Every structure is written in C-alpha cells, then in structure tokens.
Amino acid sequence: MIEALVVHNIPGRIRLKIDSKKGNKSFFDKVMDSLVGIKEIQKIEINPTTGSIIIYSNESSDSIIRLMKEQKLFHIVEKNISTRRIHGSFKGAYNEIDKKIKTLTAGELNLADAAFLGLLGMGIYQIQRGNFTAPAWYTAFWYAMNVFLKSTDKS
Template sequence: MLDATLPDAQPEAHPEGPGVVSEQPPVARVVHRTAERWRLRVPARKRDLPYFIGLYEALRAQPEIHEVTINPVTGSLLVWFAPADAAALPDALTRDGLLQLADRPEESAAAHAFHVSVNDTRILVFLIILALSAYQLSKKQFLAPALTLSLYLIDLVAGLKLERDAAARAEQAAGCLDEQVAEGAAERAAE
C-alpha cells in the first residue's frame, strides 16, 4: 500500500539526486517492532518519492515480507511479515541494497522491552496499592492511610485509562489517513 500522496511534497536535496541509489545505501533505523510488524525510518531519503516507490516494489518482491506501507513524507515504512520469518527479515530488507539497518533489531527489542517492563511495574504497583487499601479498610482505618492509598489508586487508574485512550486515538487517526490515501489513489487511477 502506497501511503504518500501529498501534491506539494518536494524531495529534499540529496547528493545523488532523488531516487538514485548511491554506493552506500541509506541507513534505516528500526523505531518500533512487534511480532509481525516493523516500523523503520530512513531519514536520509525523507520526501524522496522515487526512492520509496523503488523500495516498496523491491520489498514486496521478497518472500519473507507480506505487506509494505511507505510514507516518503515522514521517511518511514511499515513491514508486515510472519513471525516465523522474523529472523530472516534483516536479510530480506537489505537484500536489494536499497537500505542498510542502523542497528541490530535485537538492540531495538531491548529498548522496547524496557517500555513493556515499565507497564508491568505499573500493574504491580496497582495491585500492591489495591491490596494495601483493602488491608487498611479491613482494620477500619478509613481516613488517612486508606484514603491516601485510594487516591493513589484512582490516579494510577486514570493515568492508565488516559494512555489507552491516547493510543486508541492515534490508531484511529492512522486508519483515517490510510483511508484518505486509498481514496486519493483510486481517484488518480480513475483519471
């Protein structure tokens, strides 16, 4: 799926010119990954539509890659694959020589694991505060300790809800953008 159709988007100046592959391919960073999807950024080729179209076509031809979405305006791409192909993905991405990976994906995974562990810690804190609040209430200490723990608990729950709502809004906005791009591509194809 092509995701870049801004009429006023002009390629930034590249030493080799837009769409031209130099001796050294541009560096791509893995900025987010899940079991079935990687998001990569290629900042050196930001706004270079010919480069990203060539990259899209080359990656779609790779057997390990199921789907590719490009966004030249932001210099990013999404790559979907089967979890069984995750180990072969770095080779598939660099096979045609159109990009090179900046760091090993395992290093990016370690950074992602940090964020997961922070959320796990929040859940653990939530359970501890909930247990302490129940304990204080069982001792009929309603005012100071139980009230304080309850306020902490409410604050924690509200923060988790706000984060979940923000993630849902971001996902919805991304879906609306994909629909707009698809409609624009259909209109151009009809012309």
C-alpha cells in the same frame, strides 16, 4: 549506506524509519519495487513524507530483518526495543507501594484499601466544602467503590 532504524517491531509487523530520505518519493518507490518480489513479505506500506516503511509478514521479525539486510538497500539499525510494557512498569510500582503500605500498617491495609479510603475522604471533603455540583465528590465515591469492590473480589 543509508541508515534505516527499526522503530517498531511486533510479530508480523516491522516499521522502519529513514530520516535521511524523508520526502524523497523516488527513493521510496525504488525500495517498494525492490521489496515487492520477496515472497516472505505480504504487504508493504511506504510513507515518503514521514520517511517510514511498514513491512507485514508471517515470518519472524529476525527473518525479515535478515532479508532486508540481504537486499542491501540500506543499513538496518536495531535500537534496543524494550519488551517491557507500561502495564508491567505500573504493576511493579503498584506492588512496591502495596508492600510498603502493608508494612506500615502491620498488614491491616493494602494499596487498594488506602486508595478506597483516600477517594472516600476526597468525596467527603468535596461535600463539606459545598461542592455538590462538581463531579469531583461523586467521581471520587465511584472510584472508591470500584477500588473497594475489586479488592474484595480477590479476598
């Protein structure tokens, strides 16, 4: 049976990738014809060139995947899609570094303070080098000010 990989799965939208059928328009037309009649599916987008199918529905992702399996058009493979977002990864790293800086400075500085001082220092360094025309020094000042203002809002 043909393998269809779930590559993107968010509420209301599932994207399947069928690499073995890339460029096979007749296969994707057959899939479209088979799925159009399913009441739970609101909209289907196929792209034979990339081998992808996007299915829109108000049903849960699990329900749609179950319906797709019942159609037996292809074997659905669900890769382990991480729900952890980039923001969460950065936030975790940020908090770790923040904690280390607080420990090293006995609570006098946090990461925002260190970033402010670092950016301020970069700006001063650029000015000392005579680099007035390059945006680096005033960009550093701008970032330093924003970091400082955001960190003082929470205090």
